[in-house]
Amino acid sequence: MMKYKRVLLKISGESLCEPGGFGIDDAQTREIAEMIAKVCKTGAQVAIVVGGGNLLRGKTFSKDSYIPRATADYMGMLATVMNATALREGLAISGQPARVLSAIEVPAINERFVRRNCISYLEQNSVTILAGGTGNPFFSTDTCAALRAAEIDADVIIKATKVDGVFTDDPVTNPSAELIPKITYQDILHKDLKVIDHAAISICRENNIPIRVINIFKENNISDVLAGKDIGTLISN
Numbered sequence: 001m002m003k004y005k006r007v008l009l010k011i012s013g014e015s016l017c018e019p020g021g022f023g024i025d026d027a028q029t030r031e032i033a034e035m036i037a038k039v040c041k042t043g044a045q046v047a048i049v050v051g052g053g054n055l056l057r058g059k060t061f062s063k064d065s066y067i068p069r070a071t072a073d074y075m076g077m078l079a080t081v082m083n084a085t086a087l088r089e090g091l092a093i094s095g096q097p098a099r100v101l102s103a104i105e106v107p108a109i110n111e112r113f114v115r116r117n118c119i120s121y122l123e124q125n126s127v128t129i130l131a132g133g134t135g136n137p138f139f140s141t142d143t144c145a146a147l148r149a150a151e152i153d154a155d156v157i158i159k160a161t162k163v164d165g166v167f168t169d170d171p172v173t174n175p176s177a178e179l180i181p182k183i184t185y186q187d188i189l190h191k192d193l194k195v196i197d198h199a200a201i202s203i204c205r206e207n208n209i210p211i212r213v214i215n216i217f218k219e220n221n222i223s224d225v226l227a228g229k230d231i232g233t234l235i236s237n
């Protein structure tokens, strides 16, 4: 029995490359696609918001650059379209139908995000990969994940990261940092924890959407969350 039926999975662009790397890595993309295809076999409805940080982040790119932030952000949104295209292909190779619905239209390769269509594809057990972020500069794909989760009435957001959840400090640089199993939206904002955008947290709090922060590199983590297992960090009211 599944605890959550419809899930919004947020994966960062970096999940498609070597840790700390750049670009789209073939083996990594295959691993992620195969993992998601397996999750879909449990009957879960999966919508994915994919980031673009493995290719370009607007804020970083425009810093000390003559390319202004807004333009760099549009480039970042295009990066998410590239990632989504690779992921869709990976899912198809794994036998899992998937569609890219994008807030930034590139008619030759994707269709526009339309809420009604997205829900209908999910009900037909097709994965929907939501590309192009919100379609607006100065936003992030975390905020997009929260927004889309509210729109499509997702039961939970799974934020896939390279670590096991939310920690008291950065576990990569501080080995004595401890995992926090449960935390409120309010505490994330209050303690200024950088795990997920504050704008995203606000949308989730407003709409009462639980967020599970988990390690994407651990086999079965996503299915375990859907089955109701207590892994990673739960962010809720």
Ligand code: UDP
Pocket (backbone or CB within 6 Å): 011, 012, 013, 014, 050, 051, 052, 053, 054, 056, 057, 058, 059, 072, 073, 074, 075, 076, 077, 079, 080, 132, 133, 134, 135, 136, 137, 138, 139, 140, 141, 142, 144
């Ligand atoms: N972006 C944007 N608006 C959005 C979503 C994304 O402008 O609604 C741009 C922004 O420049 C961002 C980049 O796309 O840095 C890639 O997204 P993000 O940094 O969220 O990717 P992730 O860190 O999850 O890989």
